[in-house]
Amino acid sequence: IWETVCNNPEWEQSLISLFSFAAWCNIGYIDWEPWIARIFTRILKNLSLPVGNIELAKRTQNYSIPVVATWIVAMIGNNSSCLQYLRDLLTAIKTFYHPSNTGEFQTELISFLSILSQTFVDRVYFERASHSLWYFNPPESHRLRNEEIDEFVNCLKECAFISIFNKNHLDLAAETCHYLSQLRPQLIVPPLVELLFSSIDNMIEPHRFTSIIGCLAGMPRQIVRQTPDFSQGQTFVLPLLISVLPGIDANDFKKTSITFQFLNAILMLITCVDCSSAVHTRNDLSEIEKEVCLSTTKFEDFISELLNRIFQMTDALTTEMSDAILITNESKTEDQQIGLELASTISSIVQQCSKPIFRMVREKITNFLATYTYSPKISKLLTGLIHALLKSNPVETLKYLLPQTYERIEKILSQSDTLILNDHKGDPELTWCLILFSELLCARGDTLVIYKSMIFSIFHRCIHIIHKDSHEAMAKAAKNLLKSLSYVYPIDYRLTVENIEEPFIDFLPIRAWGQHVVYDKIQCKFHIPNEEEVDFACEFVEKFIYLELKILNEKCTTMCNHERFRSLTLIHHIALGCLRMVPRIESKEVKDLVSSISSYDSKFQAQYSVYAKEPKFKENLRMRLLIDIGNLLDHLIGYHSDDASSIKTALKIYSLSSMYYGTFEQSINKSCNGLNNLKFLYKNKLCGTQQNPRFVVIQLIAIQAELFSMSNFRTLTDIDQQVIIKLFELSIHRYSEVRRQAQTYLFTMLSRFFFSYQVILDRIVELLNKPDEVDHDKIKGCLYLILGNDSIFLPSKHSWVILEKLWPSIASMKHAMKLSTQNLINCIMEKMYRRYNTVAIIEDTNEISRQAAINLWHSLDSDELELRKGMHDERNQTNICSYTNLIEKLTSLFYSDTLTCRQQIMTMTFILFLLQKQLPIPLSCIRTIVDFLIHENIDIRK
Structure with a gap:
């Protein structure tokens, strides 16, 4: 059939997919040789490449690139001519990979290389995996040989190297080189390194340097690791x-960013130690190892030059011209990205370098900080350097920085009068010292205890400073201090736990470069708060948070907006730092949200907070915040509605009391994304599974511990219900800023606590169904709550009782007269199309499944089984009743003469969502659908 068709019909796509799947699952069992020539001819034709300056018109969609790539890879092997045809194909289209030949076709061409190399790696992995796969078992004669792997890499690499310089598709080209380097690093890495060296002094095409660095940053492990095939x-x-x-250039953000990415990728996998003495003390070194050991003498010069260039960059960015430039959101994002990359690079160096190199780094950084002039644009870059030093050696870093910072702050305050604390313009030197102080408090908790008096002194003197940057630095310092003292966190992210100092008799550091860790030898070290740290944290909290709460309670009416915001900011940051230590408020659990024999929450909570002694406060701080900040919110909204900053911060604190236990889901998701990127960068499945560097495994352990703590306290209590109700009332407030903030925290609450959305459902339905005039802001707030966010969407909940209440209210709402509310309803319906899945009416499980559940759980007596059966039958009857009522309500709306044409179409859409085979369609519904076949509105007829 395929041979006889030449006009590329749409159904050919399905045929190609079948061929590809059959080839992949039956490697060695289908002889493709008679058709290979025709297959590659069709593939070339289907690429629709331009002829001269003429773009060929696409009558139908091109073949799927993953499907074609899988088909080609599956046909390779057993001396097949497929590789030769692939070489001929790439030779024919080679010129189209050149960056000067721009067009839409380049996306598919470079994707073709990337997916082809990825699929080839998958095939090599499956064929050489220690365990066989039932769906992938080619005969030995057709498995890939080393010569075929070499030929495949040589076949693709030339086009891949050309594609590197295509600025629009660098990521795909780098991904291709990443996979090819896993197959044969000796064929990919040396040519790319030569290209880099030749591009350094190339004044005509400076972009080549950036492109090659970006490509090499994707294969660091292949570069640094010793293997039998490539050392x-x-x-x-x-x-x-x-x-x-030279890529560190203050005038070129992209080049600087990619340079730091490359440096970080390499430096995370190596130890910065001068190993040259090993040449004289060991007799088991190969010639290459001797060469590498001798080259490590350059580490100190390299790191010194790296720091000099970083300091030059910061000096350039702190000039008056740089600071005069308008700071846009884009520039803030760029600065933040470079700051993170810079901090990670320095952290990688100082955590796994020799003691002399660490001392050199510490001296250069501290000397630079001593002469630094504060600039908001650059301060985050430098605080990243401090954080890196603290992560590696907090004892020595604090010894050289914290006392000096304390003395500078005392000197500034003693030379000026108290007006400096009340000056809204602030003092640049004092602001920088306070920012530096806040970063130093990120050090490990036990190293901070000896500086307790200094820390308290600075807080007592500066905690009431008004200047925005300064008081934010003090608030951040409070949070950092409490987290350092009271949290459990890893303290050692090194590549290896071996001693990397001289002499190198028992261990040679270069042999650990890029190597994985054996799980039994990981030796993960955690910071566990001791008694002094717990006492320090509790004393700090009681000394400062109650003082601020007292000020707010007594002087809120007379305080200016700046003072109120300062006080709330400090309370917010202290709460973020200490609430992990504070137990949940004891309150009665809200029952009967959902009928169930077993509890939908576990009585066993994941115990993450580990302390040498139990933290003790004079009262439950969560309850105190809930009461005081709740009252403050009412006062602010009633009498200080112009103070938007304070209202936002108060809302944050109020919601923390019920749902915050040391971490946020967003921060965990961000950490997971970063970890996944690291795993992809360093993963090489051809070397074996679970062969991750040590720091990757430690990050995984830390994230898992955070995820355990997130699973605690998911059942709803009376206190949680009270918070949700208050947040709901604020979510429909007349001020849009208050609504937006309250809705954000309400959605977080609803997604955390099981079935908590039922608390607000009746109130939403009541407002939507009100016959008289309702405040437009309340309706708008309700619609935004129905629209929800990524984690919660009420109209698609799997509950017929909820759907019975909500859907008719949305369809028949009489208050959607303004364009904004109509647009919101349209958004709700669009989301319904994407998110709604048919809800089962009759929920049933067979006897085998029920017995399996009983066996997995525990032995159940006959009374429990009877009770379960009764609940099951009752739920099914309730579902049937709600389903029938829902259809009856929706169909009856059509005959009430109150619906607009838009609402009629919406109601018809709801009815179509409801039709299913478990129950017969009610006659009223059938009658309505028949009536609308002859309706005057063409949209309804359709």
């Missing part, structure tokens, strides 16, 4: 690190 890569490490330093 030469380590000889490139120091020359590469030194050669990319």
Whole structure:
């Protein structure tokens, strides 16, 4: 059939997918040789490449690139001519990969290379995996040989190298090189390194440097790790690190960012130690190892030059011209990204370098900080350097920085009068010292205890400062201090736990470069709060948070907006730091949200907070915040509605009391994304599964511990219900800013506590169904709550009782007269199309499944089983009744003469969502549908 069709019909796509799938699942069992020539001819034709300057018209969609790539890879093997045809194909289209040949076709061409190499890696992995797969078992004669792998890599690499310089598709080209380097690093890494060296002094095409660095950043493990097939890569490490330093350029954000990405990717996998003495003390070194050991003498010069360039960059960015530039959101994002990359790079160096190199780094950074002039644009870059030092050696870093910072703050305050604390313009030097102080408090908790008197002194003197940057620095310092003292966190992210100092008799650091960790030898170290730390944290909280609450309670009416915002900001940050230590408020659980034999929450909570002694406060701080901040919110909204900043912060504190236990879901998701990127960067499945570097495994452990703590306290209590009700009332408030903020925290609450959305449902339905005039802001707030966010969407909940109440109210709402509310309803309906899945009316499970559940749980007596059966039958009857009532309500709306044409179409849509085979369609519904076949509105007829 396929041979006889040449006009590329739409159904050919399905045929190609069948061929591809059959080829992949039956490698070696289908002889494709008679058709290979025709297959590649069709593939070339289907790429629709331009002829001269003429773009070929696409009559139908091109073949799917993943499908074609899978088909080609499956046909390789057993001396097949497929590789030769692939080479001929790439030779024919090679010129189209050149960056000058721009067009839509380049996306597919470069994707073709990327997916082809990825699929080839998958096939090699499946064929050489230690465990066989039932769906992938080609005969030995048709499995890939080393010569075929070499030929495949050589076939693709030329086009891949050309694609690197295509600025629109660099990511895809780098991904291709990433997979090819896993197959044969000796064929990919040396040519790319040569290309980099030749591009450094190329004044005509400076972009080549950036493109090659971006590509090499995707294969760091292949460069630094010794393998039997390729140990030469380590000889490139120091020359590469030194050669990319000119990429740190304050005038070119993209080049600087990619340079830091490359440096970070390499430095995370190596130890910065001078191993040259090993040449004289060991007799088991290969020639390449001797060369690498001798090259490590350049580490100190490289790191010194790296720091000099970083300092030059910061000096350039702190000039008057740089600070005079308007700071846009884009520039803030760029600065933040470079700051994170810079901090990670320095952290990688100081955590796994020798003691002399660490001292050199610490001296250069502290000397620079001593002469630094505060600039908001650059302060985050420098605080990243401090954080890196603290992560590696907090004892020595605090010894050289905290007392000096304390003295500078005392000197500034003693030389000026108290007006400096009340000056809204602030003092730049004092602001910088306070920012530096807040970063130093990120050090490990036990190292901070000895500086307790200094820390308290600075807080007592500066906690009431008005200047915005300064009081935010003090608030951040409070949060950092409490987290450092009271949290459990890993304290060692090194590549190896071995001693990397001289002499190198028992361990040679270069042999650990890029190597994975054995899980039994990971030796993960955690910070566990001791008694002094717990006492320090409790004393700090009771000394400062109650003082601020007292000020707000007594002087809220007379305080200016700046003072109120300062006080609330400090309370918010203290709460973020200490609430992990504060137990949940004891309150009665809200029952009967959903009928169930077993509790839908576990009586066993994941115990993450581990302390040498139990923290003790004079009262439950959550309850105190709930009462005081709740009252403050009412006062602010009633009498200070112009103070939007204070209202936002008060809302944050109020919601924390019920749902915050040390971490946020968003921060965990962000950490998971970062970890996934790291795993992809360093993963090479051809070397074996679960062969991750040590720091990756430790990050995974830390994230899992956070995820355990997030699963605690998911059942709804009376206190939680009270918070949800208050947040709901604020979510429909007349001020839009209050509504937006309250809705954000309400959605978080609803997604955390099981079935908590039932608390607000009746109130929403009541407002939507009100016959008389309703405040437009309340209706708008209700519609935004119905629209929800990514985690919660009420109209698609799997509950017929809820759907019975909500859907008719949305369809027949009489208050959607303004364009904004009509647009909201349209958004709700669009989301319904995407998110709604048919809800089962009769929920049933067979006897085998029920017995399996009983066996997994515990032995159930006959009374419990009878009770379960009664609940099951009752729920099914309720579902049937709600389903029938819902259809009856929706159909009756059509005959009430109150619906607009838009509402009639919406109601018809709801009815179509309801039709299913479990129950017969009610006659009223059938009659309505028949009536609308002859309706005057063409949209309804359709």
